[in-house]
Amino acid sequence: MDPVDVNIFGIPGVYILWVMTAIAMYFFVSRITKIIKILNKARPENRFDNFKERIFNFILYVLGQKKLFGERSIGLPHFLFFWGFVFYAGSFWWNLLRGLIPVLPIPYSDEVGIIALALEIMGVLVILSIIVAVIRRIFFPPPHLQQSFDAVIILSLISILMVTLLLGQGYKGTIEASAWSPIGNLIATGFAGVSKETALEAFKVLWWIHIMAVLFFLAYIPYSKHMHLLASPFNVLFRNNTQPADLTINSKSEEIGSGASKWTELTWKDLLNSFSCAECGRCDRACPALNSGAVLAPRVILHKIKEQMYETGFRKTGNGIPEIFGDKITKEELWQCTTCMSCMQQCPVLNEHIPVIISMRRFLINQGDVEQTVQDVLQKITRYGNSFGQSDRNRPKWTIAIEPKIKDARKEEVEYLWLTGDYAAFDSRLQTITQKTAYILQKAGLDFGILYEAEKNSGNDVRRIGEEGLFEVLRDKNTQSINKSKFKKIITTDPHTYNTLKNEYKINNNGDEIIIQHYTEVIEELINEKKIKINNRLNLRATYHDPCYLGRYNGVYEPPRKILKTIGVNIVEMPRNKANSYCCGAGGGRIWMEDKTPVKERPSESRVREAVALNDVSMMIVACPKDIVMFQDAVKTTGNEGKLEIKDISELVFDAME
Numbered sequence: 001m002d003p004v005d006v007n008i009f010g011i012p013g014v015y016i017l018w019v020m021t022a023i024a025m026y027f028f029v030s031r032i033t034k035i036i037k038i039l040n041k042a043r044p045e046n047r048f049d050n051f052k053e054r055i056f057n058f059i060l061y062v063l064g065q066k067k068l069f070g071e072r073s074i075g076l077p078h079f080l081f082f083w084g085f086v087f088y089a090g091s092f093w094w095n096l097l098r099g100l101i102p103v104l105p106i107p108y109s110d111e112v113g114i115i116a117l118a119l120e121i122m123g124v125l126v127i128l129s130i131i132v133a134v135i136r137r138i139f140f141p142p143p144h145l146q147q148s149f150d151a152v153i154i155l156s157l158i159s160i161l162m163v164t165l166l167l168g169q170g171y172k173g174t175i176e177a178s179a180w181s182p183i184g185n186l187i188a189t190g191f192a193g194v195s196k197e198t199a200l201e202a203f204k205v206l207w208w209i210h211i212m213a214v215l216f217f218l219a220y221i222p223y224s225k226h227m228h229l230l231a232s233p234f235n236v237l238f239r240n241n242t243q244p245a246d247l248t249i250n251s252k253s254e255e256i257g258s259g260a261s262k263w264t265e266l267t268w269k270d271l272l273n274s275f276s277c278a279e280c281g282r283c284d285r286a287c288p289a290l291n292s293g294a295v296l297a298p299r300v301i302l303h304k305i306k307e308q309m310y311e312t313g314f315r316k317t318g319n320g321i322p323e324i325f326g327d328k329i330t331k332e333e334l335w336q337c338t339t340c341m342s343c344m345q346q347c348p349v350l351n352e353h354i355p356v357i358i359s360m361r362r363f364l365i366n367q368g369d370v371e372q373t374v375q376d377v378l379q380k381i382t383r384y385g386n387s388f389g390q391s392d393r394n395r396p397k398w399t400i401a402i403e404p405k406i407k408d409a410r411k412e413e414v415e416y417l418w419l420t421g422d423y424a425a426f427d428s429r430l431q432t433i434t435q436k437t438a439y440i441l442q443k444a445g446l447d448f449g450i451l452y453e454a455e456k457n458s459g460n461d462v463r464r465i466g467e468e469g470l471f472e473v474l475r476d477k478n479t480q481s482i483n484k485s486k487f488k489k490i491i492t493t494d495p496h497t498y499n500t501l502k503n504e505y506k507i508n509n510n511g512d513e514i515i516i517q518h519y520t521e522v523i524e525e526l527i528n529e530k531k532i533k534i535n536n537r538l539n540l541r542a543t544y545h546d547p548c549y550l551g552r553y554n555g556v557y558e559p560p561r562k563i564l565k566t567i568g569v570n571i572v573e574m575p576r577n578k579a580n581s582y583c584c585g586a587g588g589g590r591i592w593m594e595d596k597t598p599v600k601e602r603p604s605e606s607r608v609r610e611a612v613a614l615n616d617v618s619m620m621i622v623a624c625p626k627d628i629v630m631f632q633d634a635v636k637t638t639g640n641e642g643k644l645e646i647k648d649i650s651e652l653v654f655d656a657m658e
Helices: 013-040 051-063 066-070 072-100 113-139 149-175 182-191 196-223 225-237 248-252 268-276 282-286 298-312 331-335 342-346 353-366 372-384 392-399 422-426 428-443 460-465 468-484 495-503 519-528 558-566 603-612 625-637 649-657
Strands: 416-419 448-450 489-492 515-518 540-544 569-571 619-622 645-648
Touching: 013 072, 013 196, 013 268, 051 066, 051 225, 066 072, 072 113, 072 149, 072 196, 113 149, 113 182, 149 182, 149 196, 149 225, 196 225, 225 268, 268 298, 268 353, 282 298, 282 342, 298 353, 331 353, 342 353, 353 460, 372 460, 372 468, 392 422, 392 428, 422 428, 422 625, 428 519, 428 625, 428 649, 460 468, 460 495, 489 495, 489 519, 495 515, 515 519, 519 558, 519 649, 540 558, 558 569, 558 649, 603 619, 603 625, 619 625, 619 649, 625 645, 645 649
Parallel strands: 416 448, 416 489, 489 515, 540 569, 540 619, 619 645
Antiparallel strands: none
């Protein structure tokens, strides 16, 4: 029952199969070669380290499809799509090799019992998954899902492959039933009146349709949005394994501060993101800027870069490459990013949107193309070392009322070096909270000190604005002061400071490993060690907001919750919590920017409304100084004064200790 043993228009089937395969492979290899040449025109970047970890990620996110299950309606169907693709691809190449070289002493894959059974089962599951996907696209499409004709073609091709295989198995079942083909045997009952000769001819026709569909699929993929089927496994393999949204790699692969205005000035991994994008819209659905009515859409940023690569990347040289800005990416889009990392958290193919955006921001900063408010803040930080434009001597003013006096870590050895960050030290709305945090630490007997006027802005938001040079100046000054101090651990108040100290500084304390902790982590340890005594359980009902730079960036979710439960807070989780927490809108320097165009609702306002909508909740608890600023303002602008109170965890722990 060799399907290649036919003559089509007098030409042996094996010759036709060779011609069809050669044509498909020509289109496939030609396009892939051009795409590889495009990647080679980009800036170099080392993504070949930590090979074991890369293989682990490949297994987890490609073979296991872990990220896809974040959306339950399509997670399992897409998982089946993927494994159906893998299984049928293997079967196809087996059958193609057997068809091209008939003398090979091997059977076709569907003639091997166990494989035939697996193909049939997988075929039914994939068809059911297609039905779910079609119903979802037509009747329940999620926001920002791209309803392209391309997707219709792909779903149609997959359907053809499954139907032709199952019908072929049915016709084979009319000729000779097999215990390994239960579904084929079931279908064969519908062909009871068909002769064996007709069944054989029908089987061969379906086999050829199946093969032609696969070869067309092979040639078509590199020219379609489904190029992600080929690119995304490599995108996962070469992901950044050091720290999410890390900017260090990109800064090493370009001139310091130069940034990118053309796709050739991005790294090859930055460009691979664009080819890997499945255009599923998950990043857009999670983006606080886009949901506020801003023009930024993470998916669109990558898509526009890909468009320009296709328009100019196939030239023999990189000369004449236009800037991305203008008719492609607007500057307004780039400045609207809060660097909250929701897009990267949701992306099933692990695209790295933020480093791409920051690289383009660097170019704008280098050109001085930034709004006046940001320029003013950067000048303040450059001159005074803080974003408030105050004298260094004012940084420790919040300590004046504290007794006993907080140690100066530059002059005497301490166990903990406490870096407060700008807002906790300078903002009058937050200084009382900072004082209460100090009281808690002192009451627990913690040996700690601060740098007093030697502490500078950590540079986390400065770097994410794109001012790489200023970030390095701040990092060097802080590192110099830190390394001159004698301590064992570092405690921070601001999650932004926590993130950059932990992941972007190189702190060497006499060669010892430095443990860097957020204040909630330290307070939780002190409670567990019975050094903090809870004398007054609060017995209140509240919700907790996960800061982006504490949660998504660094995975600290449980310490704040454990503290709250211990002091008697009944936590009512908001729908968007932990890794899915919604950004307050302050990150990436947005706290220093003005909205140039009207927005539907600021991220902080959306978050406040989410908290207010909870039953019997009148308090939202935070663990970030910027959250206090953003949410207290949002309570006023949304008209929820008296309905929702914004409190820092330290305030509640302080009350519980009294």
